[in-house]
Amino acid sequence: MATHSVHLKSSGDCPNRAQGNRHPPPLSPGDLISALPDAVIHHIFSFLPLKDVVKTSVLSKRWRCTWTSTTHLAFNGVRPRNHDASSFDFPSVIDSVLRQCTSPTVKKFHVTDLQYHEADRPKVDRWLHFAAGRRVEDLCLSLITKMWSMYILPPSLYCWSGLVRLEVSLCSFSLDLTISWPCLKVLSMEYAELSDDFLGRILKGSPVLESLELRQCWRMTNIIIDSTSVKNLLLIGANNCHLEKIWAPHLLSLHVSGMWHHRIFRLDDISSLVKADLVFSIRTFSLRDKGMCYDLLKEFFEKVQGVPIITIGGWCLKVLSLFEMKGVPSPLSKCQNLTLHTPVTQRDLPGIAYMLGSSEFLEKLIIHLNGLHVYKCMLDKEWKDHFNYDEEDFLCTRKGNFQCLAKHLKRVEIIGFKTNSFGSKHLLLLIKFLLGDTLALEKMIIKADLHSRNGQKNHQAAVLSKLLGVSRNVLTYRRASKNAKVIFDYPFKLLSL
Incomplete structure (x- = not known):
C-alpha cells in the first residue's frame, strides 16, 4: 500500500468532474495524454498508489485536478522515511483527500496501519460515513491499537447493502446486532471477539x-x-482461541495456520473439500496435551484423505516425521498435488516419506525450502529418541512403499533454492x-533464490559459479x-540441463 508524504492543498478552482464521462477539452497537436477519456484515466488510477495518482496532476492542465475524481482511495499509515513522527499527521492526510474527492461513487476505500487512539473515534466515524455515502464496495479498516481501546464499529456498517469486500483488524463488533450484507463476497476479520x-x-x-x-x-467454540x-475458510490461531469444531459440508478450501495453544479443533464434516492447507503449530506443555494433539492431527489426516490438493508444513510435517519413525500407519490419500514447506533436514x-507413502495418486510435488518456524522445545526430546538413522539408506529402504513414484508423479518443483542449499x-x-x-517423471524444476548483495557483480558471479557446480553434480544423477x-x-x- 502507498504511503503519503505530503499534505494535499485545497482543490481551489478545479472543475467538478462528477458529471459523468465528459468530453476532454480541445487539444494542441501531439497532446495525446489529454485526449484520454475519463474512464480510461480512472482505470489507470486503479493500478497506482494514491500518492502517485496525486502526482499525475503535473502531466497536463487537464490532469491537474483529475485525481480528485479517482474511485480508488487507499491510505497507509506507515510513516515515510523523510518524515519524522511529529510532522507526519496521517489522519489529516486522509481528511484533506476526502474533502477534495469529487467522485459521487468510490469503489475502494482502505485505511491501514493507522495508530488509533480513542480520541480518533470521531474522525474514523466521519471517514466511514463518507465511505457509506459514496457507496464503497471494497472497505478495509486495519488499525494499530491496544486490545482494550479498539475502535467500535458503527451500527450503520452492519446494514451496508453495497459492500462486496470487508476487511477489519483490531475493531470491535456489537455482537447483538443483526447483519445485512446482501452483496458481501469476502469477509476478513482480524483480532476480533466473536461468538x-x-x-x-x-x-x-x-x-x-x-x-x-x-x-x-477468539470466543468462538x-x-x-x-x-x-x-x-473458502481461512483460520489463523490465537492464544485465547478455544475453537472445538468445524462443520462445513459445502466448503471447498480450508487453510489453517498460526499458533494454537494446547489443542486444535476437530473437523466434523468437510466432505466437499478439494484443497487443504495445514501449516499450523500447537504449543503444548504436558505429555497429556501432546498425546491428545497427536491424536487430533491423525484425525485431521483421516478427514482430508480424499482431498486432491494438500499443503503441509511447520509443526504438522515434524509430527508426521515422528509418526513415520514410530511406525504409525498413514491413511491412504487421494492427493494429486502436494506442497511441503520444509528446509529438508534430517528431521x-x-x-x-510419510506423505509419499500415503499419496498413491500423487502427480505433482512442490517443496518450499523456506520452511515454517517450529518451536523446538515441543519436539526436541522425541527427536532425540527416534531420529538416529542413516540418511543414505533411509529413502531407499522405503521406496517400495512409494507407489506414486512408479505410476503417477510427473512434476517436481523445488522452490527457494538459496546459496545455503547448495x-x-x-x-x-x-x-x-x-x-x-x-519412473513417470517429466520435469524437475529447481527455482533458485540468488539475491546478490546490493547488486555486487563479483558476488553474483560467485553464486552463479556455485550453482553451476551443483547443476553439474545433479546432471550426473541417474x-x-x-x-x-x-x-x-x-x-x-x-538454465536447462
Missing part, C-alpha cells in the same frame, strides 16, 4: 458470501457453515532419490525416466 451466535448471523445475513477469513479471533455459497525426511546433504539426497526412482528434464530456474536466466 458462535454472531458468526451465525453473519452467515445468515450474507447470502452470497464466498470467502471467510478469521485471523486470530464452533464454526457451523451450512451456507452453500461459502467455499524432515521421514515426514516427506551443500545441503539431505536436499541433494532427496533430489537424487526422486530422479533415480520416479534418471529412472528417460523423459525427465532438470531445469534450474533462477533470476539471471534459464
Whole structure:
C-alpha cells in the first residue's frame, strides 16, 4: 500500500468532474495524454498508489485536478522515511483527500496501519460515513491499537447493502446486532471477539458470501457453515482461541495456520473439500496435551484423505516425521498435488516419506525450502529418541512403499533454492532419490533464490559459479525416466540441463 508524504492543498478552482464521462477539452497537436477519456484515466488510477495518482496532476492542465475524481482511495499509515513522527499527521492526510474527492461513487476505500487512539473515534466515524455515502464496495479498516481501546464499529456498517469486500483488524463488533450484507463476497476479520451466535448471523445475513477469513479471533467454540455459497475458510490461531469444531459440508478450501495453544479443533464434516492447507503449530506443555494433539492431527489426516490438493508444513510435517519413525500407519490419500514447506533436514525426511507413502495418486510435488518456524522445545526430546538413522539408506529402504513414484508423479518443483542449499546433504539426497526412482517423471524444476548483495557483480558471479557446480553434480544423477528434464530456474536466466 502507498504511503503519503505530503499534505494535499485545497482543490481551489478545479472543475467538478462528477458529471459523468465528459468530453476532454480541445487539444494542441501531439497532446495525446489529454485526449484520454475519463474512464480510461480512472482505470489507470486503479493500478497506482494514491500518492502517485496525486502526482499525475503535473502531466497536463487537464490532469491537474483529475485525481480528485479517482474511485480508488487507499491510505497507509506507515510513516515515510523523510518524515519524522511529529510532522507526519496521517489522519489529516486522509481528511484533506476526502474533502477534495469529487467522485459521487468510490469503489475502494482502505485505511491501514493507522495508530488509533480513542480520541480518533470521531474522525474514523466521519471517514466511514463518507465511505457509506459514496457507496464503497471494497472497505478495509486495519488499525494499530491496544486490545482494550479498539475502535467500535458503527451500527450503520452492519446494514451496508453495497459492500462486496470487508476487511477489519483490531475493531470491535456489537455482537447483538443483526447483519445485512446482501452483496458481501469476502469477509476478513482480524483480532476480533466473536461468538458462535454472531458468526451465525453473519452467515445468515450474507447470502452470497464466498470467502471467510478469521485471523486470530477468539470466543468462538464452533464454526457451523451450512451456507452453500461459502467455499473458502481461512483460520489463523490465537492464544485465547478455544475453537472445538468445524462443520462445513459445502466448503471447498480450508487453510489453517498460526499458533494454537494446547489443542486444535476437530473437523466434523468437510466432505466437499478439494484443497487443504495445514501449516499450523500447537504449543503444548504436558505429555497429556501432546498425546491428545497427536491424536487430533491423525484425525485431521483421516478427514482430508480424499482431498486432491494438500499443503503441509511447520509443526504438522515434524509430527508426521515422528509418526513415520514410530511406525504409525498413514491413511491412504487421494492427493494429486502436494506442497511441503520444509528446509529438508534430517528431521524432515521421514515426514516427506510419510506423505509419499500415503499419496498413491500423487502427480505433482512442490517443496518450499523456506520452511515454517517450529518451536523446538515441543519436539526436541522425541527427536532425540527416534531420529538416529542413516540418511543414505533411509529413502531407499522405503521406496517400495512409494507407489506414486512408479505410476503417477510427473512434476517436481523445488522452490527457494538459496546459496545455503547448495551443500545441503539431505536436499541433494532427496533430489537424487526422486530422479533415480520416479519412473513417470517429466520435469524437475529447481527455482533458485540468488539475491546478490546490493547488486555486487563479483558476488553474483560467485553464486552463479556455485550453482553451476551443483547443476553439474545433479546432471550426473541417474534418471529412472528417460523423459525427465532438470531445469534450474533462477533470476539471471534459464538454465536447462
